[in-house]
Amino acid sequence: MPINDSISTMHKNTIQRNYEPDYAVPPGATLLETIDSLGIDQRELAERTGLSAKTLNLIIHGKAPLTQQTAMLLERVTSVPARMWNNLEANYQEQLARLQARRDLAEQIEWLKTIPTKVLIDRGFIQPSRDKVVLLEQILNFFRVAHVDAWKEGWGRGQFAFRKSEQASAVDGRLATWLQIAELQAEQMDVETYDKTNLLAAVQRARSLTRQSPQVFLCKLASLFQASGVAFCTVPEIPGAKISGAAKWLSPTKAMIAVNRRGKKSDLFWFTLFHEVGHILNDSKKEAYVDVTYSDDPRERFANDFARTTLIPAKHDGRLASLKTEKLIREFADEIEVDPGIVVGRLQYEKLVRFDQFNHLKTTFEWAG
Known part of the structure; x- marks a missing residue:
């Protein structure tokens, strides 16, 4: 049974109850x-x-x-x-x-408006109901909290280390829902005991997959990270949840990396993936934090630098300014063995080319499922 199906079935079994009367008999x-x-x-x-x-x-x-x-x-x-x-x-x-x-x-029904209830129903995490209280009970069960105040307290503190689009606001119901789905999915994955050396080796092998399609590299990535003690998953986009990826320690020996299927361009996917790896390698297993925007936080700088130098090693920095034509970009990408779209993304970020240049070199992913 696919992981998503098993998660949905688990929640259906949890939330389905026999009819309960609205009165009590002493x-x-x-x-x-x-x-x-x-x-x-x-x-x-x-x-x-x-x-x-x-x-x-x-x-x-x-x-x-x-x-x-x-x-x-x-x-x-x-x-x-x-x-x-x-x-x-x-x-x-x-x-x-x-x-x-x-x-x-019944006094907390208004909070439901902040949660993408239809998404949870469509994906099988909760059952449809005309009774708003029943929906609220199911959603609290999905988030594993007893009441709305507990949800606000927990998610307000920030339970994940993640890189968000600059336009995104503080953690809201849509974002929290995406993150919870990611964690539930990762919890179902069996991985080896975390090993930093194995993870660093997996990163280099993962880098060699940047020219392949998701249908090829996703299974290979999952296997590479599994052997390193990291549960890797991708989660379909939830409209309005403008998050690129997330990283979290599920236990002292098991980490999670999740990437949003929102971006269809290769440079965004691979940068996000290695950015989250940077968090796992560098950040405390006990510390939980939320990155609302790109910042000067040293943890963010480390994660960004790790992703940047993994994709294009620092020894090539001096050559980037000379990559002014498609031919030169393709030749450079072939030389360092990455997708040319990754090179274009770096050049655009460094403002060495305009953001409307060479976008046709970026691979567009078609996500299955």
């Missing part, structure tokens, strides 16, 4: 039926159990709990096992809690 209702069948009224039951008539009346109407001690007394009088009375009380209290939780969630 164990006292069963108690009344039981004593009626025995020909005992409430006054006589109070005498036989030693409970006051007031206490018994409160229990029957669900205004006082049916304690374990009371359950033992009822067992002696009615021959109904104490565990049944205890179970009835536990079920009653649970249903009361669910009803209160539903009322609490």
Whole structure:
């Protein structure tokens, strides 16, 4: 079964429940039926159990709990096992809690507008429902938080190290959804114990794949990173989530790198991939942070420099200014064995050529699935 399908199935199994009534039945209702069948009224039951008539009346109407001690007394009088009375009380209290939780969630429905609910439904992470509270419960389950305030607190702190487009704002529902899908996907991947030396070797082998199509290089990349202790995945774009990629430590021995399928140009994909590798190589396993824009943060500088020099080694920097024609760009790309679009992207970034020049040399990816 494909990873995405297994993730969706996991969530469907988690969120599907039997019909739950919008009311709670106290164990006292069963108690009344039981004593009626025995020909005992409430006054006589109070005498036989030693409970006051007031206490018994409160229990029957669900205004006082049916304690374990009371359950033992009822067992002696009615021959109904104490565990049944205890179970009835536990079920009653649970249903009361669910009803209160539903009322609490109903006050937070407005937050749903910030989440791409349709995307989650279309991709099988939640089930469609006309009941907004049911949708909200499913989405909280998807994010693994108990309530909206917990979501705001967690995502507000920033749980990922990632490089965003400059136009993107702070972490919002669309971005958080993309990141959560990435993490769920990565969690399903079995990888070897992380090894920095193996990862550095994998980077060099990955660089040799820049001239191939996604249909060829994606499986090879996954295998290379798997052997290094890194779960690598690509996640389809969520409209409005202007993120290029993400990096995170899932455990002390397992890292995650995710790349957005938003960009279809080779230079963006490969720079993002190696940028995230730079985060894994350099950043603390315990530290979580969010990069809202390109900045002078030393961690960002390291990740950018790592991606830049991996794709075009620094020893070639002095030659870049001379690459003014398509022929020279292609010859240089052949020499250093990378896709010519990567060279064009670097030249454009360095303002050595205009952003409208040589774009036809950039490979356009067609993502499957």
